[in-house]
Amino acid sequence: MKILVPVKQVASLDGDFTLADDGGLREGEPTWRLNEWDEFSLEAAVQLSEAADGEVVVVSVGPERVEEALRACLARGADRAIRVWGEGLAGAADPLSLASVLAAVARAEAPALILCGAQSADAAHAATGVALAGLLDLPRVAVVSAIERDGRHLTVQRELEGGAVEVLRIAPPCLLTVQTGINRPRQPTLRAIRQARMKPVAVAGPAELALEPAVVLAGAGSRTVGLRERPRSAGAKLLEGAPADVAARITEIVKESLAR
Amino acid sequence: MLAEARRGRLRPVSVELIGAACALSEEGAGPVTVALIGADAETHAAAVDVVGVEHVLVVPTPQPAFEAHVMQTAVAALIERRAPSLVLAGHTIDSLGFAPALAACGGHGFASDVTAIHWGEHGAVVQRGAYGDRLIAELDFPGRQTVVLLLRPGAFALAATDRASPGATVERIELDLAGCARTEHVELRDPPTGDVDIAKADFVLALGRGVGTAEQLERLERVADAIGATVAVSGPLVEAGWAERSRKVGQSGNTVAPRVYLAFGISGAAQHVAGMSRSRMIIAVNSDPGARIFDVAHYGAVADLFVIAAELERSFA
Numbered sequence: 001m002k003i004l005v006p007v008k009q010v011a012s013l014d015g016d017f018t019l020a021d022d023g024g025l026r027e028g029e030p031t032w033r034l035n036e037w038d039e040f041s042l043e044a045a046v047q048l049s050e051a052a053d054g055e056v057v058v059v060s061v062g063p064e065r066v067e068e069a070l071r072a073c074l075a076r077g078a079d080r081a082i083r084v085w086g087e088g089l090a091g092a093a094d095p096l097s098l099a100s101v102l103a104a105v106a107r108a109e110a111p112a113l114i115l116c117g118a119q120s121a122d123a124a125h126a127a128t129g130v131a132l133a134g135l136l137d138l139p140r141v142a143v144v145s146a147i148e149r150d151g152r153h154l155t156v157q158r159e160l161e162g163g164a165v166e167v168l169r170i171a172p173p174c175l176l177t178v179q180t181g182i183n184r185p186r187q188p189t190l191r192a193i194r195q196a197r198m199k200p201v202a203v204a205g206p207a208e209l210a211l212e213p214a215v216v217l218a219g220a221g222s223r224t225v226g227l228r229e230r231p232r233s234a235g236a237k238l239l240e241g242a243p244a245d246v247a248a249r250i251t252e253i254v255k256e257s258l259a260r
Numbered sequence: 261m262l263a264e265a266r267r268g269r270l271r272p273v274s275v276e277l278i279g280a281a282c283a284l285s286e287e288g289a290g291p292v293t294v295a296l297i298g299a300d301a302e303t304h305a306a307a308v309d310v311v312g313v314e315h316v317l318v319v320p321t322p323q324p325a326f327e328a329h330v331m332q333t334a335v336a337a338l339i340e341r342r343a344p345s346l347v348l349a350g351h352t353i354d355s356l357g358f359a360p361a362l363a364a365c366g367g368h369g370f371a372s373d374v375t376a377i378h379w380g381e382h383g384a385v386v387q388r389g390a391y392g393d394r395l396i397a398e399l400d401f402p403g404r405q406t407v408v409l410l411l412r413p414g415a416f417a418l419a420a421t422d423r424a425s426p427g428a429t430v431e432r433i434e435l436d437l438a439g440c441a442r443t444e445h446v447e448l449r450d451p452p453t454g455d456v457d458i459a460k461a462d463f464v465l466a467l468g469r470g471v472g473t474a475e476q477l478e479r480l481e482r483v484a485d486a487i488g489a490t491v492a493v494s495g496p497l498v499e500a501g502w503a504e505r506s507r508k509v510g511q512s513g514n515t516v517a518p519r520v521y522l523a524f525g526i527s528g529a530a531q532h533v534a535g536m537s538r539s540r541m542i543i544a545v546n547s548d549p550g551a552r553i554f555d556v557a558h559y560g561a562v563a564d565l566f567v568i569a570a571e572l573e574r575s576f577a
């Protein structure tokens with residue numbers, strides 16, 4: 001069973017940052033890491049593959065920096081990695097254009113199963129996987145919290161609002177988007193990290209994938225007009241001072257609120 | 261506008277969608293049509309017939325349970341017949357299963373987790389979070405005839421459902437949906453009931469990933485005992501196996517509205533906030549001044565949660 005796992009390297013804005021006039025980020029470059037959801041989809045893929053003597057191929061659309069995320073996946077059990085990038089793809093950031101790029105990879109790899117993350121921590125579209133399934137005309141289930149092999153089928157659970165789950169069956173080839181908590185992602189051993197450095201990370205450009213960047217970009221579902229800071233007006237009243245004073249104020253507010 | 265129902269009940273987000281649709285209609289986006297798609301669609305027709313809604317479409321489906329591929333086919337057929345400029349649905353688990361595929365296959369405009377919409381000269385302009393909701397991105401959809409938008413639950417005002425409508429037209433549409441399902445529904449399972457019902461608590465101490473380890477969580481559980489609070493947690497603590505599912509607050513957990521909600525080490529992700537934003541008094545302690553929890557909290561302290569917890573134990577004594 002060949003499993004394709006699209007992974008994203010996500011940005012987190014932990015430090016200070018300011019917006020430039022053009023709407024981009026100026027200060028405090030984001031730090032980059034493997035999307036949390038993708039740690040779980042990768043682990044699910046590796047477990048299924050181990051049980052069925054399969055192959056796990058990770059793919060990420062992004063510039064050179066994403067190689068680090070791909071190497072992290074190789075250290076956690078992926079067999080092979082593909083980075084897709086090239087002239088004209090830099091603008092492919094919305095879920096529909098990303099899905100069209102990933103669709104080209106999926107057509108070339110013809111996996112039995114595609115496991116995406118349910119969402120990316122930074123953009124939170126929660127859409128790329130299901131858009132990809134649409135383009136490939138694959139059956140899919142979104143926000144999956146359990147996967148079990150059941151002969152030729154997979155029995156999966158879909159995590160619904162309020163903690164209920166739907167149990168359903170689906171037959172590969174298919175696509176699932178994986179929710180965090182579905183498993184306990186393994187931490188790579190030092191040996192695995194060293195071995196990951198030797199595994200290949202292939203780079204594929206639009207030409208190799210027979211993709212026309214202009215067509216990919218024209219398929220975007222939206223255009224970003226600008227980035228803005230959130231209005232702070234409605235925010236919390238800040239309690240300042242020594243910890244003992246802050247705690248005393250909190251105690252007061254709690255007691256008043258409970259007495260009301 | 262696509263109404264959502266589960267287990268024979270219209271989901272609350274549907275009323276927000278009608279509210280958003282009517283507001284857009286007033287801005288010039290055109291008349292509002294509510295589509296009810298499902299085996300029991302007919303039963304909800306009266307509930308969505310409120311002021312501002314012009315048409316109600318009832319589309320029966322073969323199976324009682326929601327099925328993503330059936331839904332995609334049905335909505336695609338409605339778009340083809342009606343050519344709407346906007347299709348609104350909730351940013352919900354059901355929608356996430358079909359709407360991105362619908363937009364990708366139909367070549368429609370698309371945005372998810374939308375928090376604000378305006379109707380301008382060139383159509384819809386929407387806002388959504390960027391960089392984990394730290395910033396707001398503004399998007400538009402040049403050249404798209406139809407734009408599919410998934411709206412964040414809780415971000416839009418409710419429609420005025422108490423006012424009777426002047427009478428929307430109700431039309432039943434029969435689509436051939438047999439054979440469209442590509443998954444097989446087995447069952448719907450209720451959440452397990454745990455040792456406590458946190459929704460009944462007056463005073464909640466909610467703990468997030470900021471607690472760091474299972475041992476430190478235990479320490480804070482003792483603080484909760486000391487100050488008389490019921491412990492609740494964010495999703496990751498349940499996933500790590502440190503806390504019971506029944507303690508989880510948020511979209512896929514419990515919805516609570518206690519008199520006091522203390523949020524310690526919780527960043528304030530939309531899915532968490534969905535379950536606690538109606539608490540009467542929210543006090544957040546987080547070491548990150550940019551944490552989104554401070555947007556919903558009434559009071560906040562930028563501080564180490566362990567230091568504040570230790571002091572609280574003393575000041576409550």
Ligand SMILES: Cc1cc2nc3c(=O)[nH]c(=O)nc-3n(C[C@H](O)[C@H](O)[C@H](O)COP(=O)(O)OP(=O)(O)OC[C@H]3O[C@@H](n4cnc5c(N)ncnc54)[C@H](O)[C@@H]3O)c2cc1C
Nearest residue numbers: 468469470494495510511512513525526527531547548565
């Ligand atoms: C479909 C779906 C459904 C979901 N449902 C839910 C749900 O029901 N409930 C839920 O909670 N989540 C849910 N999530 C997950 C959600 O998106 C977030 O990932 C999650 O809420 C984050 O939890 P957190 O705030 O505890 O962790 P983080 O986001 O990691 O935040 C930890 C916070 O702790 C702070 N911190 C760290 N150390 C300290 C310290 N010493 N003192 C003070 N502060 C500190 C940090 O600054 C940070 O803000 C769902 C996600 C999806 C996609």
Ligand SMILES: Nc1ncnc2c1ncn2[C@@H]1O[C@H](COP(=O)(O)O)[C@@H](O)[C@H]1O
Nearest residue numbers: 006007061116117119120125126127128
């Ligand atoms: N640049 C990318 N490269 C590969 N996969 C991606 C990329 N962006 C998103 N994905 C996949 O889509 C999932 C959901 O992301 P999103 O739709 O942005 O919330 C991620 O967990 C990945 O599996």
